[in-house]
Structures are given as structure tokens and as C-alpha cells.
Amino acid sequence: MTIRRFIATLALSASLVAPALAQDAGAAKTALAGDYDRIVKELITITEIPAPPFGEQARAAYFEQQFKALGLAEVAIDAEGNVTGIRRGTAPAGGPLVAITAHLDTVFPKGTDVKVRREGNTLNAPGVGDDTVGLTGLLAWIRAMNAAKVETKHDILFVATVGEEGPGDLRGVRFLFTKNAYKDRIAAFVSVDGSDPSRIVNQAVGSKRYNVAFTGPGGHSYGAFGIVNPMVAMADTVRRLYETDVPANPRTSYAASVVSGGTSVNSIPDRIELQVDMRSPDPKALDRLEQRFLAIVDEAVTAENYARSTNVGTIAAEKKRIGDRPAGSTADTHPLVVTSRKVLADHGFETQLQASSTDANIPMSLGIPAITIGSGGGGGRAHSVDEYVNIERNAFINGLSSGLALVVAVANLDWTKK
Numbered sequence: 001m002t003i004r005r006f007i008a009t010l011a012l013s014a015s016l017v018a019p020a021l022a023q024d025a026g027a028a029k030t031a032l033a034g035d036y037d038r039i040v041k042e043l044i045t046i047t048e049i050p051a052p053p054f055g056e057q058a059r060a061a062y063f064e065q066q067f068k069a070l071g072l073a074e075v076a077i078d079a080e081g082n083v084t085g086i087r088r089g090t091a092p093a094g095g096p097l098v099a100i101t102a103h104l105d106t107v108f109p110k111g112t113d114v115k116v117r118r119e120g121n122t123l124n125a126p127g128v129g130d131d132t133v134g135l136t137g138l139l140a141w142i143r144a145m146n147a148a149k150v151e152t153k154h155d156i157l158f159v160a161t162v163g164e165e166g167p168g169d170l171r172g173v174r175f176l177f178t179k180n181a182y183k184d185r186i187a188a189f190v191s192v193d194g195s196d197p198s199r200i201v202n203q204a205v206g207s208k209r210y211n212v213a214f215t216g217p218g219g220h221s222y223g224a225f226g227i228v229n230p231m232v233a234m235a236d237t238v239r240r241l242y243e244t245d246v247p248a249n250p251r252t253s254y255a256a257s258v259v260s261g262g263t264s265v266n267s268i269p270d271r272i273e274l275q276v277d278m279r280s281p282d283p284k285a286l287d288r289l290e291q292r293f294l295a296i297v298d299e300a301v302t303a304e305n306y307a308r309s310t311n312v313g314t315i316a317a318e319k320k321r322i323g324d325r326p327a328g329s330t331a332d333t334h335p336l337v338v339t340s341r342k343v344l345a346d347h348g349f350e351t352q353l354q355a356s357s358t359d360a361n362i363p364m365s366l367g368i369p370a371i372t373i374g375s376g377g378g379g380g381r382a383h384s385v386d387e388y389v390n391i392e393r394n395a396f397i398n399g400l401s402s403g404l405a406l407v408v409a410v411a412n413l414d415w416t417k418k
């Protein structure tokens with residue numbers, strides 16, 4: 001893209017954003033600042049409601065209650081578990097809407113201690129940043145817009161989604177775009193995920209995940225020595241995978257992640273399971289890697305059946321796909337991206353466009369303009385039990401304010417022309 005074209009696109013987006021930013025933006029930010037103590041308290045409250053994978057029901061019930069209390073229309077929990085509610089815009093009912101989402105689930109299993117520890121301007125707890133700070137931002141933004149009587153052109157669909165993390169495989173947002181009542185009205189999508197407000201994800205990293213069960217006859221480690229061993233086929237699969245060349249640009253990766261099975265130390269196993277994760281923002285590169293991996297499994301099985309005795313049985317492999325996140329992107333020059341960068345720059349953030357795997361993968365793969373942003377005052381150690389977020393008042397409120405301004409700006413863009 002030429003510099004002239006970029007400036008022209010930026011100017012167009014700026015002209016579209018200006019009315020939204022002028023419309024009581026200052027009052028909304030003032031409302032946010034005055035709500036600081038409540039926001040922090042709510043962040044702690046939500047964090048301490050457990051939401052393990054496939055166990056988001058308690059948090060969903062909390063959000064259903066909060067959405068209703070904040071005056072959203074058509075508040076509901078859909079069949080997959082997403083909580084939805086609409087803040088009405090000024091455009092005629094039934095037209096395009098903007099979806100603003102954050103995910104309810106965490107990576108942590110049932111029974112994890114999610115009690116929040118406050119140490120000065122830091123909150124520490126599993127899941128406090130991914131994605132409780134995003135969820136808290138949604139509620140804070142609705143309150144601030146209500147307090148400042150902010151109007152937007154388009155309806156805003158607020159969604160607390162389920163199943164964003166690993167085993168959930170984006171099940172909540174998949175349902176939103178395939179079976180939810182609003183699926184055909186969503187013209188733009190903004191996912192709020194994580195605590196870095198300078199982050200804009202406009203490229204979706206796709207992933208393919210497999211569980212491969214290698215099976216064989218099994219037997220005594222001494223008495224049956226010399227027969228085929230599924231452990232060897234599994235190990236050979238990993239070796240062959242790690243000899244596979246993948247593109248550096250677009251970055252494409254693989255990981256042998258989990259191994260399980262076996263009977264005892266003195267037994268040849270009859271079943272060994274391997275889990276593998278493969279990723280790329282390029283759908284074609286990801287498809288090539290997937291096909292190569294599946295071929296590698298077959299090669300390793302054939303090699304083991306040739307190398308050792310099959311008198312009492314052969315090695316086989318059961319290949320099961322356990323994750324499939326589509327790749328996609330929203331162009332750097334799209335008004336959604338340009339507008340978002342301008343809004344964040346106005347709040348002092350030097351934004352960087354990134355590639356990641358988030359709820360935005362689904363709409364990007366469908367050609368719907370989508371991004372993922374962060375919220376709040378920063379943090380770190382996501383997906384670890386010592387995860388933390390910064391709640392220093394100025395940084396925290398500025399991060400929330402930038403997200404609020406972005407939401408209002410996006411809801412005032414012209415989404416009637418796709």
C-alpha cells in the first residue's frame with residue numbers, strides 16, 4: 001500500500017470516527033473514572049467465580065443478571081451457553097449490528113483456587129487477565145455509556161462467550177455465527193481478550209489439533225520381547241514430525257504436546273496416545289502441514305509393523321481431530337483496523353498489529369471484519385496460576401477509556417455497505 005493511500009484511508013476513518021468521539025466521549029470517560037472502585041471490585045468478583053472449560057455456567061448466570069440490570073434488551077443465554085444482550089442504536093431495528101465480546105472460560109481445571117490476592121496496584125489470580133479483565137470491561141463500558149447517555153448509530157450486541165480456550169475450540173463463537181439468532185446481522189466483531197490495551201489482533205492463527213491412539217497386542221516386556229510396540233510408532237511419529245520443514249513466513253508451527261498410556265514398566269503397552277498441535281495464519285500452509293502429519297502417522301505405523309513381529313497382532317492408529325480453528329485476517333487498511341489504531345493512538349498507545357488465536361478467528365474466516373483488543377492497565381503470566389493485572393488508577397482507566405472510545409467509534413461507522 002502506498003503512503004498516499006494509507007493517509008487517505010486514515011483520513012476517511014478519522015472523519016467517520018469524529019462524530020462518535022465527540023458524542024459525550026468526555027462524559028463517558030469521566031463516568032469510567034468515577035466508577036474505578038466498583039470496577040476493581042467487580043473484577044475481583046468475576047475472577048472468583050470459577051469458569052473451567054465447559055464449566056462456565058455460574059459466570060454466565062452472573063452476566064445474564066448484570067446485562068438485565070444494565071438495561072440491555074433481549075438478554076438471553078443461548079443453547080451453547082453464550083450470554084447475549086443488545087444496547088439499542090439509533091438506526092432502524094433489525095439492521096446491521098456490532099458484536100463486542102469477551103470470553104467466560106479460563107484454561108484452569110475445576111478445583112483451581114481462584115481467590116484474588118491484592119498487592120498494592122496488582123491483582124493476582126488464575127484467569128484475572130485472560131479474560132476476566134475483558135469481561136469486566138464490557139460491564140464498565142455499558143454503565144459508562146448509560147451514565148453519559150451515549151448514543152450509537154448501530155445496535156451493539158454484547159456477548160460473554162463460552163469455549164474460547166483450548167478444549168472449547170471456539171464453540172461459543174462458532175454457535176454465534178452459525179445458529180444464534182443474530183448470526184446474519186453481525187457486520188463487525190470486536191473481541192476483548194487480555195490486559196494489553198495497545199494490542200490489536202487482525203490476523204487469525206489457525207490450528208489443527210489431533211489425538212492419535214497407537215494400538216497393538218501388548219505383552220510382557222521380557223516374554224513378548226520382539227513384538228511390535230505402539231510406543232515405538234508414537235516415538236517415530238514425533239521424530240518424523242520434527243524433521244518436517246515449515247514456512248518461517250507466514251510463521252507455521254507444530255508441537256507434540258501430550259503423551260499418555262501404557263500398563264506398567266514391565267509391560268509392552270497395548271495403547272499409547274499422542275496429542276499434537278499445528279498452527280499457521282495461512283490456511284494453505286496449515287492444510288499442507290496437517291496432511292503431512294497424517295501421512296507421517298501412517299508411515300510410522302507401517303515402519304513398526306515391518307520392523308518387528310506381528311505374530312500376535314499389528315500396530316494401528318486411530319486419528320481423531322480434537323481442534324480446528326480456522327485462519328483468516330482483516331486487512332491492515334480496513335476501516336475497522338484503521339479506526340481502532342487511531343482511537344488507541346489518541347489515548348497514547350503505540351499499537352502493533354498482531355497474529356493470534358482468539359474468538360475473532362471465526363468471523364475473520366467468514367470474511368466478516370473482526371479484531372481482538374486488550375483492556376485495562378496491562379498484566380502478565382497469562383495461563384499460569386500467578387497471572388496478574390495492573391490496576392494502577394491512571395493506567396487502568398486510560399486502558400478502559402481507549403476500549404470504550406473504540407467501541408463507540410466502531411458502532412458509529414457505516415456498516416450498511418458490506
